Amino acid sequence: MTPLICFYEKDLFIFSLDYEVHHCPAQMRVADFLNTIEKEFFNAMKVIQCNFEFDSMSAQKALYNGSKASVFVIQNYALKTLAEITAGDVKNISHQFKPLVSREQFTEQVKIIKGQIAEGRIYQVNLTAPLAAACNESGLDIFNYYQAKFNSEYKAFLPYENYSLISLSPELFLQRVKNQLITRPIKGSSSAEKDFSTSLYKNEKEEAELSMIVDLLRNDLNNLDENQASVVTKHREKMQLGYIQHTYSEIQVSNDQPLASILQKTMPGGSISGCPKIESLKVINELEPYRRQAYTGTLGWWQKNDFTLNLTIRTFIKSHDLLVYHAGCGIVYDSDPESEWDEFLLKTGSLHVTK
Incomplete structure (x- = not known):
């Protein structure tokens, strides 16, 4: 059995x-x-995975054949370090990725979103696009190789019958320990080579992006229980991830509801949809030609009343002889289309991309 x-x-x-x-x-x-x-x-210890679309129907093209949600029910497991898991089993592999939308298509989509913002329909939208590469390696080989290239906390390898999911996400979507629910949205990105203060912390566009998403997520968490108010415990903190740096915030609320009820009211995550959420999801459905599926959904462990779920970004899907990866960026009123394309490429990290 594949691990x-x-x-x-x-x-x-x-x-x-x-x-x-x-x-x-x-x-x-x-x-x-x-x-x-x-x-x-x-x-039982369980590992759960839910797609970005959750229950919504989409006419967009699917890049692989998979269910909208799945749960691995685990009979036996061990807790290991990545060094123990990958010891002596890392192959040196290389893939040449190509965006499945052109620079012209992407920048035109940014212009359309800016127009929608100017008309008052939305305030911000997370725009994404997939990249694909030919691939003969197994999903496990891909995980073992790329996990060392991505400095992230929420890594996972999920083996399915017809495809594998390799997630190397740095973002916490939801965590509950002793009835305390936590989310840590990431917004704002720049190259790690740039000065954090000038490129991110003092950047008004990046500040507006994160602040809007914090307000959206506070609203999502407050709607879980009208008797419990969410609290922002961290705001615009620095996250350093090797080649890229971000700002993030943390929001907490007391909650003891079933996981299903929480996800029903919070999916998809605010940082990868937009503001207001419902209208931004309509814009995404109108503009993005491919379904996101597992990308920007959620996955993680779940046992009894506790769980820790990532926001499934920085994620690969290995399906047959194709390896798919997504990247995206938040679009606001003063976004520059060419700069957003550059940010899209920046988020591919160490991948080899044909521009």
Whole structure:
């Protein structure tokens, strides 16, 4: 059996060769599926994955054939470090990625979004696009190689029957420990070579981006329970990730609701959709030609009432002989189309990209 690998805490990862995969039926709501799983496997360690689209229907093109949500129910597992997991098993591989939208298409989409903002329809939209490369390696080989290239906390490898998901995300979507719910949105990006203060912290555009998303996520968390108010515990902190640096914030709220109810009210994450969320999702559906699927959805571990879920960015899908990766950026009123294309490429990191 191919191993399942998922972040757990600090430098430890869940490693399992003994699990079964449950898929959400197409006609079933994701929340109902998760409630069924929770009722049947409450005590078991589980790894959950939900798509960006969640329950929404989309006419966009799918890049691979997968379910809208799945849960790995784990019978036995060990907690290991990545050094233990990948010891002596890293192959030197290389892929040549090509964006599936052109520079001209992407910058035109940015201009359209700026026009929609000027008309008052939206304030901000997260615009993304996929890249693809020919690939003969296994999904596990890809994880072992690229996990060393991406400095991120929330790494996972999920093996499915027809494809593999390799997530190297730095962003926490939701975490609950002892009824305290936490989210840490990331917004604002610049090359690690640039001065943090001038390129990010004193940048009004980047400040506006993150502040809007913080307001959106506070609203999402407040809507979970009218008797509990969310609190911003960190704002515009620095996150250094090797080749790239970001600003992030942290929001907390007390909550003891079932995971299914929480995801029903918070998916997809605010930092990868836009503001206001419902209208920005419509814009994404109108402009992006490909479904995001697992990308910008969520995945992570879930046991009893506790869970830690990433926002599934910096993520690969290995399907047959194709390797797919996505990148994106937040578009606001004063976004420069060419600069946003440059940020899109920056977020591909150490990947070899044909521009």
